[in-house]
Amino acid sequence: MSLKFALVGNPNCGKTTLFNEITGSTQYVGNWPGVTIEKREGKAKKIQADIKIIDLPGIYSLSPYSMEEIIARDYIVNEKPDVVINIVDATNIERNLYLTTQLLELGVNVVVALNMMDAADSRGDKIDLGIIEAHLQVPVLPIIASKGRGVKELLERALHVVQTATTGASAEVDPVFNEMHDASIVICIQKIEKNIIPQLNRMTGNSRWTALKLLEGDENVQKTLKVPNAMLSEIKVYQEKLKKKFDMDIETIIADSRYQFTTSVTRKAVKKKEQSSHLTVSDRIDKVVTNRILAIPLFLAMMFGIFSITFGTIGTFTIDFVDHLVNGTTAPFLSTWLAGAGAVQWLQDLIGGGLIGGVGSMLVFVPQIMILFFFLSILEDTGYMARAAFVMDRLLRKLGLSGKSFIPMLIGFGCSVPALMSTRTLENEKDRRLTIMLIPFMSCGARLPIYALYTAAFFSNNQTLVVFSLYLLGIVIAVLSGFILKKTILQGEVAPFVMELPPYRIPTLKGLMIHMWDKGKGFVKKAGTIIFSVAVVIWFLQYFNFSFQAVVDPGDSMLGAIGKTIVPVFAPLGFGDWKSAVALITGFVAKEAVVSTMGILHGVADATQGSTDLITALQTSFTPLTAYAFMAFSLLYMPCMAAFATIKREMNSWKWTLITVGYSTGVAWLVAFLIFRVGKLMGFS
């Protein structure tokens, strides 16, 4: 039987770094609370192959407050890992130990890993591990996960704990428990454990923990155990007694008691260097980044800077480079080779028109997407995300959201799917719903090829500005939508905002590269799978008519017929040709498929006229105004299939999923309509 070790710790304490170190995998690590959203499994290959390592989401407490805490707690209580490795940030021991106290209450095997010992050292903190060990009565080991130091010893110790552990928690309240809580609380727990727990016919965790949770008034535990009302009123007697003694509500009493324990342990074990008056690096960066006047302009300038690099010289260079590789080198080579090998005409057309035209036109933009991801990774890894939330909270509150919603939205600039999943850090269900509805308006990386193509064709003089305006358009629409939705179908209280601000960290190049690749590889993979399939299907549909005969004019093909029936929907928006209509439909599969479909449709059509250049082809069927309307529509309309599935999963409701999709598509149509009509009135063409 294989052993299961669970990694548990506060957000941002280095769990995922440790996980990568142990399992040798390259999970992505960020510097903002809530990076690990679902639990992940790996094997401790370096130590012993049959140990399963489970990386749980970072949590502050085992009290069920947000979805992640529920996931983590349920895992520990129900799946019973053999050892819980509790990672404690050595620079922040006092608060990190709060979770440790709760793990100890659970009565599971705990091994504490004191991480980031190097950071604590460089701050001049002296930590006496022996004292912590003596108080917690579990092994405490120093590690530096980022450098792999102490990891082997940690796992060996954990293994040792499993081998020597006595199974089954004793009914006696153990000494740690006694030290941790005030005597009057311990007495109440003992009484509940003795008098009430035996009457229950279900169990969750051990009896001591259950007694504590019932005393605390934990509703989840009450529900799982189906505690009858009579028993609840019996428990209430104990609660009242403690309330009278401490003059606080019961939850506060228990939390207070835990913190008193962690404070006293920390005081004894940690000798902090006298706080010097000079500012830390973090403080100095913060002074600028969250400066009263500079903060918001700085944020905008940073975003603008990122876009100008992505779309400016460097971005254009990569496009030209890959374009040359695909269309200049590979395409002629393939077609000569195919013709020479005597391949049938339709196969030559499929490779040339379908694959090069379809997949190739999308692949051209992959380096650009990577550049964007590289910069987003810097924002995430340094700890800037949390500051952005801090700066923006006030604005977001006007929409009834909290600054915390800002993080998922920024991630949405990369890809909607992880952004949607990261909404799980939001506590309030309505907030989560609203944030989910707004995320698709954040322009994701897959829309980028569309902008890059159309701006190159129509706005070559001010590409960056036009693209930036589209990102802003998405944000403005999200803001207005938030305002409207909060006033109508998602009314509710203002969400609270209590969040940790992690210290700034200098990201490692390795970390950034892993992070960038982790996000970007999806696009490369998609190009080979989904985009490839769409390209083949589209090529096939535009090559043949309904009697499966090759057509001369794609307008007579199956696809042409389908496109022409839906054209009237888009005609009022200014792009009423069937090719655009079809391209937008394929955009549901993946947004970048819009570009590959355009590549196939225009490439083939123009091949007969002696030109294969997609850009010149577009210039004949679009004007700058309709191109802008088309880009706006592409930005706002229904999210892609993957995002759709994620919305369904996160909303857990078909109704809300359809509302989200219907709403975004409706908004897209309206906005594109307005751009086209108003633009026309103003004399643009």
Place this chain on the structure above:
Amino acid sequence: MERTLKDLKPGEKSIITKVLGDKGAVKRRLMDMGVTRGAEVMVRKVAPLGDPIEINLRGYELTLRKSEAENIIVA
């Protein structure tokens, strides 16, 4: 008149004496984050738009809104 965390100016230090409010998600989160009786707090700064505030307690930085800070009584 009792002083609350909201009344502290950036750079000012104090000790939390009580956290008001009934039990509920926000209060529980504050507890979990270590905003409990006896903890020393220092207000670090106010966000550019006037809210939220950033405080230092138990050796780390926490941000919360003034509306939440109002419920935290300090010495």
